[in-house]
Amino acid sequence: MSEPTVLNKQAAEITLTDKAAKQILKLRQENTIPDDHGLRIGVKGGGCSGMTYVLAFDEKTRDNDRVFDVKGVRFYVDEKSLFYLAGTVLDFSDGLNGKGFVFNNPQATRTCGCGESFGV
Numbered sequence: 001m002s003e004p005t006v007l008n009k010q011a012a013e014i015t016l017t018d019k020a021a022k023q024i025l026k027l028r029q030e031n032t033i034p035d036d037h038g039l040r041i042g043v044k045g046g047g048c049s050g051m052t053y054v055l056a057f058d059e060k061t062r063d064n065d066r067v068f069d070v071k072g073v074r075f076y077v078d079e080k081s082l083f084y085l086a087g088t089v090l091d092f093s094d095g096l097n098g099k100g101f102v103f104n105n106p107q108a109t110r111t112c113g114c115g116e117s118f119g120v
Contacts, residue, residue, distance in 0.1 A: 013082060013085070013086045013087065013088075014041060014068060014070075014075070014077060014082070014085055014086070014087075014088050014089075014090065015070060015088075015089050015090070016070050016071050016073060016089070016090050016091075017089060017090070017091040017092065018071065019091060019092045020090045020091050020092040020101060021070070021071035021072060021073050022092075023092040023101070024039055024073050025072060025073065028057070031057075033057050034059070036059070037057045037058060037059050038057070038058055038061070038067065038074040038075050038076045039055065039056070039057055039058070039073060039074070039075040039076070040054060040055070040056050040057070040058040040075070040076050040077075041053075041054065041055055041075050041076070041077050041081070041085065041090065042054040042077060042078055042081035042085075043080075043081045043084045043085065051084065053103050054081070055101060058076060061076050062076070062078060064078050064079045064080075065077065065078055065079075066078075066079065066082055084105075084107055085103075085105065085107070086107065087105070087106045087107065088103055088104060088105040088106070088107070089103075089104040090102070090103060090104075091103075091104060
């Protein structure tokens with residue numbers, strides 16, 4: 001497997017808010033996730049709007065991954081997911097309406113009420 005290209009913040013098609021980056025780093029530390037693991041961001045079929053978001057730590061890249069380093073967070077996105085996530089800003093909310101990561105995806109033409117799935 002060839003080494004994936006690492007892209008910096010300026011080249012990123014997916015960005016993180018400061019709050020999201022801080023929360024990801026906090027989760028990594030609290031769960032003793034090794035520094036060489038990256039955060040996998042992706043989409044898969046399912047949910048009431050057609051597609052759901054994937055967010056989980058992964059120990060290695062896959063052949064079709066793009067690798068991004070943004071705000072101290074390394075994340076992996078497969079090319080198919082990147083097509084649906086281009087322009088997305090990953091944020092973290094801890095307000096009264098719930099706590100968790102929020103995908104602000106300009107590609108989404110519809111979302112479900114809970115915000116867990118989307119359609120394009």
